[in-house]
Amino acid sequence: MSRTALVTGASGLLGRQVLRTFQQDDNWKVTGQGFSRASPPQILKADLTVPAEIEKLLDDVKPQVVVHCAANRFPDKCDADPSLARKINVEATRALVHATASRSILLIYISTDYVFSGVEGEAPYEVSSPTNPPNIYGVTKRDGEAAVLEETSGSGLGVVLRIPVLYGPATTNSDSAVNVLLDAVKKAQDANAGVKMDDWSKRYPTHTEDVARVCRDIAVKYLDERQQAASLPAVLQFSSDVQTTKYKMCELFAELLGVSIPGMVRVTDGGKPGEGVQRPYDTHLSTRSLKDIGISADTQDFRAWW
Template identity: 45%
Template sequence: MSSQKTAIVTGASGLLGRAVYKEFEKSYKVVGTGLTRAQPPLVKLDLLDHEAVASLIEQEQPSVVIHCAAERRPDVSEKQQEYTEKLNVKATRKLAEAAAKSASKPLVIYISTDYVFDGQNAPYEVDDKTNPTNWYGHTKLNGELAILESPNTIALRIPVLYGAGENSESSINTLVDAVWNKAGKKDVQMDHWAARFPTNVEDVAHVLKDLAQKYSTEESRKDQPRVFQFSADQKYTKYEICQIFGDILGLPIDHLIAQDTVEQTPGVIRPRDCKLSTKTLQDAGISVDHVDFKQWWQRRLTANK
């Protein structure tokens, strides 16, 4: 067991981080970090404490670091811009710098977003022009640029996620609550303008492990792409997702009002269609298979009835 490789997963208490921890645990000794929700075996780590981050990397000598932790909520990011910049950009840069100084020379994989694009020219290849429309996308793009300044780093762009967990952890999962409507709300605005490509966290975890294993050595990383993209290919608006959930649960959604123009959509403006091409992953021989959205939710929601 002493020869087993170590993986550090930041944000391991979150929706994506938990799936990544579970997947990597099959092949690695995994050190998961968290902050407010960090319970053993997770290590409590403030990513803004750069000395603590460097100390953990030096202590563990990982072969790979999966950087899931981020402020991922566009509306919160807009209101807390300074904090979001520190977490999504500065902490990312310091993490990559600390990893570069480590004797183990780990591969650092940064989780980025489809929101680095403006949604006007989908589908997007990895080298297409970036143009984020909100602060969240802006900081995640700057996080990409920050991490790629250091060697042995790559970025994986992904769209909105869903998976097993509390509904509040995902803007897709939370639509289940909107359909149940236990509070009896009426005339609730629901976005029917922006296209989304909801992607399961377990599928993302598989891709991350495949990347970690393919680029496990410094030699294998030479002259290879630095940015990859993964996405499911099933396209829905939030309103259409609510229709799917309503059909599965046998619930009406007449309390939801479809908002089909950008002016009507509540909250921070999201790009209209950021469909990500997965060509770079496929060219690298990495599977881009994904679960069927409707089937996954059919199983989950009927199991919980």
């Protein structure tokens, strides 16, 4: 008998791929949730900031697992409107996990490496490492984690999955902080463009297909071991181990496209207070806890995919 899943934020970069991965597995029946880009019947429209709409969605779909991808995931937008970021990333998450827990539904909450400070010398971070977010986005995602863990404590009905910056198939390059670098490469072909690009902070770009596979594997693991789920980790982490920077990614894209980028300015002294939203230096995530429960942490090759 097939299992049922619901993917929130199913019209976004990661949500689309999570939905697709579950669809490709004959053992699953999956439905997506969206709002501004909902497309019924595959992606149902529901406002997650309205608890009544969450409850109706769950009662209509009757999922055994919810993968919660929906979020305000852009640090600059979170900084510009902290109250909206908190409404989406914290309050909606709290309402969702309250509704799933009361219905004995497993919730997989997608979090971020930005819950860590990322100061030089601390990485790699284990699941038990102290959190200390450097910006509002990280704070709201950490508080979302807390809501999930508080509501599901001891029940095995909540799992936090921290992930880094993502790349993969996108409807527009702006969907991904990695894909959007292709636009910067195009602009920087003009020698006078003056495109500033960070070559300071360490990044570990991870493919959405790999994250989606991990989400499915977690769902299977925690449902299969439902009676012992409370003894499984409540926090997991997944990331590529290949280190790069935004500038180096731009160099790679330029090489693959066969173009030069004389208009790109390499920035090597980022992270200074007062220079916009603070980004961490290095938030490399350890995948030890994931491997310990038998889930593969393998990732595809960044260069080969592009």
